[in-house]
Amino acid sequence: MGEKLLMKGNEALAEGAVRAGCRFFAGYPITPQNEVPEYMSWRLSEAGGTFIQAESEVAAINMLYGAAATGTRTMTSSSSPGISLKQEGVSYCAGADLPIFFANVVRGGPGLGNISGSQGDYFQSTRGGGHGDYRVFVMAPNSVEEMGNFPLKCYETAEKYRVPAMILADGILGQMMEPIEFKFEAIDPKQLKAPDWALGVNEGRPKRIVRSYDLREGALEHLTLSRAKRYKEIEDKEALCEEKMTEDADLILVAYGTASRVCQAALKMARESGLKVGLARPITLWPFPKKKLSELSARAKSLLVVEMSLGQMIEDVKLAVECRLSVHLHARCSGAVLTGEEVFQAVQGLLKKSKKGEALCSR
Amino acid sequence: MQQVNKKPKSLTEARMHYCPGCGHGIAHRLVAECIDELGVQGRAVGVAPVGCSVFADDYFNCDMIQGPHGRGPAIATGIKRCRPQCVVFSYQGDGDLASIGMAETIHSAARSENITLVFINNSIYGMTGGQMAPTTLLGQKSTTSPKGRDAAVNGYPIRVCELLSQLEGARYLERTSVHSAAHVIKTKKALKKAFQCQLDNKGFSMVEVLSMCPTNLGITPKECVKFIAEKMLPQYPLGVYKDLDAKKG
Numbered sequence: 001m002g003e004k005l006l007m008k009g010n011e012a013l014a015e016g017a018v019r020a021g022c023r024f025f026a027g028y029p030i031t032p033q034n035e036v037p038e039y040m041s042w043r044l045s046e047a048g049g050t051f052i053q054a055e056s057e058v059a060a061i062n063m064l065y066g067a068a069a070t071g072t073r074t075m076t077s078s079s080s081p082g083i084s085l086k087q088e089g090v091s092y093c094a095g096a097d098l099p100i101f102f103a104n105v106v107r108g109g110p111g112l113g114n115i116s117g118s119q120g121d122y123f124q125s126t127r128g129g130g131h132g133d134y135r136v137f138v139m140a141p142n143s144v145e146e147m148g149n150f151p152l153k154c155y156e157t158a159e160k161y162r163v164p165a166m167i168l169a170d171g172i173l174g175q176m177m178e179p180i181e182f183k184f185e186a187i188d189p190k191q192l193k194a195p196d197w198a199l200g201v202n203e204g205r206p207k208r209i210v211r212s213y214d215l216r217e218g219a220l221e222h223l224t225l226s227r228a229k230r231y232k233e234i235e236d237k238e239a240l241c242e243e244k245m246t247e248d249a250d251l252i253l254v255a256y257g258t259a260s261r262v263c264q265a266a267l268k269m270a271r272e273s274g275l276k277v278g279l280a281r282p283i284t285l286w287p288f289p290k291k292k293l294s295e296l297s298a299r300a301k302s303l304l305v306v307e308m309s310l311g312q313m314i315e316d317v318k319l320a321v322e323c324r325l326s327v328h329l330h331a332r333c334s335g336a337v338l339t340g341e342e343v344f345q346a347v348q349g350l351l352k353k354s355k356k357g358e359a360l361c362s363r
Numbered sequence: 364m365q366q367v368n369k370k371p372k373s374l375t376e377a378r379m380h381y382c383p384g385c386g387h388g389i390a391h392r393l394v395a396e397c398i399d400e401l402g403v404q405g406r407a408v409g410v411a412p413v414g415c416s417v418f419a420d421d422y423f424n425c426d427m428i429q430g431p432h433g434r435g436p437a438i439a440t441g442i443k444r445c446r447p448q449c450v451v452f453s454y455q456g457d458g459d460l461a462s463i464g465m466a467e468t469i470h471s472a473a474r475s476e477n478i479t480l481v482f483i484n485n486s487i488y489g490m491t492g493g494q495m496a497p498t499t500l501l502g503q504k505s506t507t508s509p510k511g512r513d514a515a516v517n518g519y520p521i522r523v524c525e526l527l528s529q530l531e532g533a534r535y536l537e538r539t540s541v542h543s544a545a546h547v548i549k550t551k552k553a554l555k556k557a558f559q560c561q562l563d564n565k566g567f568s569m570v571e572v573l574s575m576c577p578t579n580l581g582i583t584p585k586e587c588v589k590f591i592a593e594k595m596l597p598q599y600p601l602g603v604y605k606d607l608d609a610k611k612g
Contacts, residue, residue, distance in 0.1 A: 023445075024441065024444065024445055026441070050444040050445065052440065052444070052474075054437070054470075055466050055467070055469075055470035056466060058434070058437075058466075058467075059434070059437040059466065059467050059470065060437075062430060062431060062434035062437035062438050062441070062467070063437045063438070063440050063441040063444075064441060065428075065430055065431075065434070065437075065438055065441065066410070066428065066430070066437065066438035066439060066440060066441025066442040066445075067441035067442065067444065067445045068441070069428050069438075069441070069442065070441075070442055070445040070446050072445040074441075088431055089431060089434070092430065092431055096428075199408050199426040199427075199428060199442065199446075199449075200406075200408065200426065200446045200449055201405060201406045201446070201448060201449060202405055202406070202407075202408075202425060202426045203405030203406065204405070207375075207424055207425055207426055207427065208426050208427075209420050209421075209426070209427045209428070209429070210427070210428040210429070211411075211420055211427075211428065211429035212429070213417070213429065
């Protein structure tokens with residue numbers, strides 16, 4: 001804590017997890033997240049933990065399932081195709097109420113795609129990802145500093161509500177270097193209270209079972225509904241959103257992760273040109289900061305959602321603002337890199353249209 | 364009157380759901396007896412598979428976890444690495460261990476994870492209703508090989524013990540059967556050796572148990588015993604395929 005370090009995003013993510021108490025990592029190589037397992041391979045042995053290079057992403061997530069069942073703080077990381085492979089395991093963890101933590105350093109897709117940064121996995125991340133009715137707590141950092149500081153919040157939230165938690169980053173955030181300060185004291189997991197559901201030495205207490213199935217009539221629905229109560233509580237309490245210059249804004253940009261960094265540049269250009277533009281950045285993607293977006297929609301005249309995907313988050317934005325104002329999209333996809341200039345041009349185009357009285361402000 | 368036998372402590376009072384003539388009940392009991400006799404019930408953690416033995420998490424009286432099809436060895440790896448003082452076993456059928464989970468089986472053996480696999484080979488998928496397994500014999504009928512397994516179409520059955528015996532990390536491998544009383548006794552000895560291998564921190568151990576599934580073979584329990592003796596044994600010879608101690612001796 002306190003010292004400023006220069007780190008790569010992927011390394012900050014790994015170091016942040018270890019400082020947050022992670023003592024078990026299983027992973028499989030895939031670009032652009034390779035620095036995470038590479039870092040963990042020496043760092044965890046230094047910290048007295050376990051690193052395993054698994055035979056596949058499928059094995060890695062199931063090693064986590066077992067390790068997390070012992071109450072250990074665990075982590076796995078991968079990039080898009082690998083995260084798809086892990087989804088069955090994430091679903092099992094959700095169904096067994098295990099608080100695992102994982103990161104997706106997203107690359108261009110679909111398929112093998114490319115190794116550039118992308119936001120094409122938004123739907124997968126925010127809708128559960130695997131089979132069945134469940135949710136994953138999703139945080140979207142937009143700097144190396146946040147890559148390193150968000151794992152702790154993920155562990156705490158995952159354990160409090162017994163849900164899987166993830167960081168949705170991308171190839172750019174994973175590869176870029178920036179100064180970082182870890183804003184918390186490193187946690188010694190031995191000092192954490194052992195959960196009352198963890199498997200292990202069971203001498204002198206009733207046996208414990210970790211499982212995601214229940215075949216008795218009505219029992220599984222009952223279990224899922226009790227989990228839904230926790231989901232509701234997360235939605236009520238845990239949504240995070242950052243705002244910049246939204247107070248007087250006619251047009252508010254909505255973007256997360258790398259796209260929000262690009263939007264900061266566009267915001268600066270717009271303000272220097274005298275345009276009243278603001279920025280809203282969802283920090284948690286699930287829960288989506290619906291309330292905040294709804295508040296902003298009462299003030300602004302229109303929203304411009306900027307995404308490095310075909311238009312995925314825009315669906316959540318539209319649901320949040322309930323047609324109170326027009327919502328536009330500027331999207332690049334499959335690893336194409338957004339620039340501040342192009343976003344600024346999109347902003348100018350929209351504001352020009354609105355001057356001409358075209359249907360920008362449908363409020 | 365002197366009581367000569369009783370239910371092992373490491374089995375719960377839950378009523379098993381297995382079909383008449385099924386071998387799972389025998390194998391469960393043997394595993395439980397070994398856990399009792401080695402005095403490790405208080406630190407045993409078992410992994411239940413997907414398949415007929417999915418409910419093993421209710422039947423074994425120790426901490427249990429049920430996981431995705433084929434992933435038992437990966438789950439056991441996660442548990443054992445975090446709680447090395449625990450005795451960790453994964454109980455799996457042939458579809459689970461030798462088909463969908465073959466990668467996890469081979470790699471946990473290659474890493475010589477200090478875990479014990481109990482592999483039930485009954486030559487057929489049970490819970491899903493008698494489909495062809497990786498261990499189904501040539502010519503053997505199943506619901507997905509209705510004319511009998513044809514090598515030209517379905518390939519050949521897999522001999523798991525022989526396959527794993529090539530790996531340095533595999534430390535104790537034995538194939539046994541539960542189709543007769545004598546073989547049941549031998550199976551218990553093998554299981555005990557496998558668990559002892561783990562207790563001695565020697566690494567990966569597995570016992571492959573040839574077992575009966577009369578329901579899905581569409582034959583009587585008596586015929587199923589004959590099927591093992593006459594058809595399975597020639598394809599799957601019993602014996603020790605790896606024993607670290609024997610090599611040293």
